[in-house]
Amino acid sequence: MISSFANPQKFMAISAWLMPAFAALAVVLFAIGVSLGLWFSPADYQQGESVRIMYVHVPAAWWSMAIYAMLALASFVFLVWRHTLADVAARAAAPIGAAYAGLCLVTGSLWGRPTWGTWWEWDARLTSMLVLFLTFLGYIALRAALDDEDKASRLGAILALAGAINLPVVHFSVEWWSTLHQPSSIIREGGSSIHPSMMAPLFTMAGAYAAAFAVLLLAGMRAEIYRRRATAAARKRARGT
Amino acid sequence: MGLNLGVDKEAEHFAPVRLSVEAVTLERGGHVLFERLSFSAAGGDFVELRGPNGAGKTSLLRAIAGFLKLTTGAITFEGVEDAQLALHLLGHRDGLKAALNVEAHARYWASLLGEGADAGAALDRVGLARIADLPARILSQGQSRRLALTRLVTAPRPVWLLDEPAAGLDTQGKDLLDALIAEHRARGGLVIAGLHERLTEEATMTVTL
Amino acid sequence: MGLNLGVDKEAEHFAPVRLSVEAVTLERGGHVLFERLSFSAAGGDFVELRGPNGAGKTSLLRAIAGFLKLTTGAITFEGVEDAQLALHLLGHRDGLKAALNVEAHARYWASLLGEGADAGAALDRVGLARIADLPARILSQGQSRRLALTRLVTAPRPVWLLDEPAAGLDTQGKDLLDALIAEHRARGGLVIAGLHERLTEEATMTVTL
Amino acid sequence: MSPLSVIFGRELALAWKAGPAAPVGFFLGAAVLLPLAMGTDRALLEAAGPPLVWVAAALAALMTLERLFQADLEDGSLDQLFLADESVELIVAAKGAALWVAVGLPLALAGAPVAIALQTPIEGIPAVVAGLALGMAAFIGAGLVAAAVTASVKRAGVLIALIVLPFFAPPVVFGAAATGHFGAPFLLLTGCALGAVSVGPILAAAALRLQAE
Amino acid sequence: MSPLSVIFGRELALAWKAGPAAPVGFFLGAAVLLPLAMGTDRALLEAAGPPLVWVAAALAALMTLERLFQADLEDGSLDQLFLADESVELIVAAKGAALWVAVGLPLALAGAPVAIALQTPIEGIPAVVAGLALGMAAFIGAGLVAAAVTASVKRAGVLIALIVLPFFAPPVVFGAAATGHFGAPFLLLTGCALGAVSVGPILAAAALRLQAE
Ligand code: HEM
Ligand SMILES: Nc1ncnc2c1ncn2[C@@H]1O[C@H](COP(=O)(O)OP(=O)(O)OP(=O)(O)O)[C@@H](O)[C@H]1O
Numbered sequence A: 001m002i003s004s005f006a007n008p009q010k011f012m013a014i015s016a017w018l019m020p021a022f023a024a025l026a027v028v029l030f031a032i033g034v035s036l037g038l039w040f041s042p043a044d045y046q047q048g049e050s051v052r053i054m055y056v057h058v059p060a061a062w063w064s065m066a067i068y069a070m071l072a073l074a075s076f077v078f079l080v081w082r083h084t085l086a087d088v089a090a091r092a093a094a095p096i097g098a099a100y101a102g103l104c105l106v107t108g109s110l111w112g113r114p115t116w117g118t119w120w121e122w123d124a125r126l127t128s129m130l131v132l133f134l135t136f137l138g139y140i141a142l143r144a145a146l147d148d149e150d151k152a153s154r155l156g157a158i159l160a161l162a163g164a165i166n167l168p169v170v171h172f173s174v175e176w177w178s179t180l181h182q183p184s185s186i187i188r189e190g191g192s193s194i195h196p197s198m199m200a201p202l203f204t205m206a207g208a209y210a211a212a213f214a215v216l217l218l219a220g221m222r223a224e225i226y227r228r229r230a231t232a233a234a235r236k237r238a239r240g241t
Numbered sequence B, C: 001m002g003l004n005l006g007v008d009k010e011a012e013h014f015a016p017v018r019l020s021v022e023a024v025t026l027e028r029g030g031h032v033l034f035e036r037l038s039f040s041a042a043g044g045d046f047v048e049l050r051g052p053n054g055a056g057k058t059s060l061l062r063a064i065a066g067f068l069k070l071t072t073g074a075i076t077f078e079g080v081e082d083a084q085l086a087l088h089l090l091g092h093r094d095g096l097k098a099a100l101n102v103e104a105h106a107r108y109w110a111s112l113l114g115e116g117a118d119a120g121a122a123l124d125r126v127g128l129a130r131i132a133d134l135p136a137r138i139l140s141q142g143q144s145r146r147l148a149l150t151r152l153v154t155a156p157r158p159v160w161l162l163d164e165p166a167a168g169l170d171t172q173g174k175d176l177l178d179a180l181i182a183e184h185r186a187r188g189g190l191v192i193a194g195l196h197e198r199l200t201e202e203a204t205m206t207v208t209l
Numbered sequence D, E: 001m002s003p004l005s006v007i008f009g010r011e012l013a014l015a016w017k018a019g020p021a022a023p024v025g026f027f028l029g030a031a032v033l034l035p036l037a038m039g040t041d042r043a044l045l046e047a048a049g050p051p052l053v054w055v056a057a058a059l060a061a062l063m064t065l066e067r068l069f070q071a072d073l074e075d076g077s078l079d080q081l082f083l084a085d086e087s088v089e090l091i092v093a094a095k096g097a098a099l100w101v102a103v104g105l106p107l108a109l110a111g112a113p114v115a116i117a118l119q120t121p122i123e124g125i126p127a128v129v130a131g132l133a134l135g136m137a138a139f140i141g142a143g144l145v146a147a148a149v150t151a152s153v154k155r156a157g158v159l160i161a162l163i164v165l166p167f168f169a170p171p172v173v174f175g176a177a178a179t180g181h182f183g184a185p186f187l188l189l190t191g192c193a194l195g196a197v198s199v200g201p202i203l204a205a206a207a208l209r210l211q212a213e
């Protein structure tokens, strides 16, 4: 699969029909997930209706982490095997990952308002999510600052790998840190005890997020490939060669 | 290099200008570069500064441009009110911003130093039109030098102070430089250049440091 | 420039070295500089690279030095195990630290690139002994270039890649350069230089890009 | 176009190329370090947060300043500024203004989420953003001078920091005190900003003239 | 002399020329500025002091990074490093080590008076200094990578900051927690330092190879 993806022409061909498929899937899953989440699942006994934010919030959290893992993997593949597509994928994945992380942060703090009475709590998960968000930003900013395509790809990949080493350490250190000073009087996140009736909508939404990511990724990759072809052509014309 | 491009069209004659360097002594870091140097030149002249490395050519040019204080002596311009608005200084460094492209530089100088030939025509003149959208970062040595030369073309100023203008230029580039100098003198412009090699254009005066 | 200084004393002959450039194509930023370029040279040769600004001389030299990846083709050295330890690269930029003085540079290169003539002798050779304690910041263009030349003197390496080595040098400096190249070839060294002007030293081969 | 607007636009472009999102990200990052360092005790955060936010802002200003004139000096483009038909003071001011737009404003806006994260009540946010915007003006005004006098010093980053710290103290103090409400400290902060913005370019220009030698 | 020791010495000289006292001064300045802005509530200071010291240290490290490789790239001396008979990884490590000696150590020592000023009991001082020394090593290790990947970006200051801050988080967490005693956090801090110092140069060297193109 990967190997057949490796060549752009094939990729363009495959993605051309993969994309609408995922798009359809995303629409369906979102429809189901949202309706389940809004109408066919109970309000939380202590968090009330606001618990429904969870269906937006949690999948965003999960997938933003998964996306960084993918970004790091793609970067590794690109550095080792020089698959341009891996680089294209990494480049396209970053903004989506940042968006998911941002969504998690925003919905989280929206959620925090009713449940904790504050917009933000320095809780381990929140903090490491924030760091993840920053890591995405750094990667994007670096690539934006390097106008030499080739360098941007390879230096970006190196940074992505460094981040992959760093994030687990951050996660651990932050967990350790939060146990060090237990956040003051707040309702802890209901992580452990999710009522089964919340599972269905949660996982449907998770699926929807995944499909949405796939669509956005493929679209981003295709756009990037077109852009590269265009610039190459433009350069040739400009140089009159 | 066709000389029928952009520039000449508005090549009206400069008001007569005259530079006099009187008994100038220049010290740098407590060490005397040259003493009681005197010469004077007028529009149309081409003064070449010669001397070994470290003789003080760059220093003298920067002094004439008003960047270096004289130890003793005086440098005066006649025919221009503010000297720094009447001169071009082409130094060892080209003054390029790696991140900005060729055209951006030409346009920037045109508005900063005085509107003359428009940027496009100027780039055409120095032979960079084809790569107008390349960032300066990736320009070759000679391309950068040519870009610096566009300053002379875009902003018409009577006095040119050129510090080893030919450095890094290929033969065609050197021809361009000669042509520019010739035109400038024809317009009543004054050229003072620190040089190590010879240009085809004959100097009217040689100052040796 | 007396050639009886420092260097020659330990001027033992280099082991025979051979460079072959085979069907090399070089692209930069998606634009082809030159295609299927081939030539080969051996110790004692002086190859001059010629071509207009932007032709790819600097790029080729950096490719030979192993800094630039080739698009296609191969560049191989015979007679040396690690090419990057057997060559000198004298680029457009001199590689000086403004804050450090002249002598510090010479000593640094001597230990970094390989002990040869001692720093003092080398500075003497390039005519900077008098200003050994000036910080690089205040050096004139040509003085900086001469300082860069000391690399060639302090560290004996068989392959010299020179990018417009004469830029900024006065006549005496150009003579020095000629002498250094002549000596190097006499010792069985290989010289490849990107040039715009002619040196007195005759090239054994001219590669035009 | 007038030289000033051209210089302004150019500086904006240069700052933009150096990583558009960066200032904001840096600011957020610096704000994260504090709770990580001292835990989440509300009282502590509320007390230590604003000052740190302000120091972070000051640093962001600093880091954009270091190369501001040094780069111009090294690449030779400083000379050209003196040959332009425009007073050097105004040119310096234009560069400062561009910096404020490229870094100061985004950073002030980023102050909103940071303030929230550091438990500032919502109604206090406008004052925080306005305060930071003013503060950045003060920092840049003072920073211009430091950047100009150190333009010929390599690796001047920390040196600049050292030089400007005394000048940054007042805005930081007033700014931190002003956090969350438009009161007396806010007026004092405004005073600092006006002073720095009016005096800074003049001194900076004087210093630059010497650098051009 | 071996290339490494020469490079080390040279970097030391360069850092020294760029204003020896600067980092310490900056650090002290920041450490003064923060309480100044916090108001003088004794209890608050005692609690907030150590963390602020750590944040100040992290930021001081940050300021030294921008020009580390960028200067070498611009003046052409980077090329020469690749022509030396020494692995690039080690050369980068040598530069990092020099930076640590020139900035990290003095800063760690400066930590002592600051800690005292912030009411840390005398017997806790050695741990503070040792902790800061380790922390600076961790900061520099991570910083090398950020400096290398941004070497070709002009005005990269803020960009670098954004890139390294996530890497600074763990050392800051453990460092601040370790303040004043050699305990578990101190070990974890040591771990961070070792990790950064061992991995940093490798990634940085890989990045530099690309920059030399
Ligand atoms: C800015 C605020 C917040 C952020 C950044 C945030 C972040 C996260 C993250 C990263 C996860 C995924 C954890 C994992 O799967 O390992 C998560 C899950 C979750 N969050 Fe939040 N959160 C925030 C606020 C809240 C609030 C206010 C609540 C409700 C009281 C909440 C409830 C949950 C629940 C129930 C889960 C799923 C259970 C689990 O995966 O363990 N979060 N959040
Ligand atoms: N800022 C300075 N302080 C002290 N001495 C300086 C300074 N700048 C230059 N010098 C010295 O002044 C002398 C003349 O320098 P200048 O650049 O004018 O020479 P030049 O004639 O241009 O040489 P070249 O032909 O190599 O360009 C040199 O010896 C140089 O070391």
Ligand SMILES: Nc1ncnc2c1ncn2[C@@H]1O[C@H](COP(=O)(O)OP(=O)(O)OP(=O)(O)O)[C@@H](O)[C@H]1O
Pocket (backbone or CB within 6 Å): A148, B134, B138, B139, B140, B141, B142, B143, B168, B170, C028, C029, C030, C033, C051, C052, C053, C054, C055, C056, C057, C058, C059, C060, C194
């Ligand atoms: N990093 C880069 N990316 C893309 N193109 C580049 C890059 N570096 C150089 N170029 C282009 O490659 C071409 C060759 O550059 P190079 O410096 O090799 O020319 P040169 O023969 O040395 O010219 P000169 O005689 O002016 O020194 C130029 O057109 C330049 O714009």
Ligand SMILES: [Mg+2]
Pocket (backbone or CB within 6 Å): B057, B058, B059, B092, B163, B194, C140, C141, C142
């Ligand atoms: Mg000169």
Ligand SMILES: [Mg+2]
Pocket (backbone or CB within 6 Å): B140, B141, B142, C057, C058, C059, C092, C163, C194
């Ligand atoms: Mg070249």
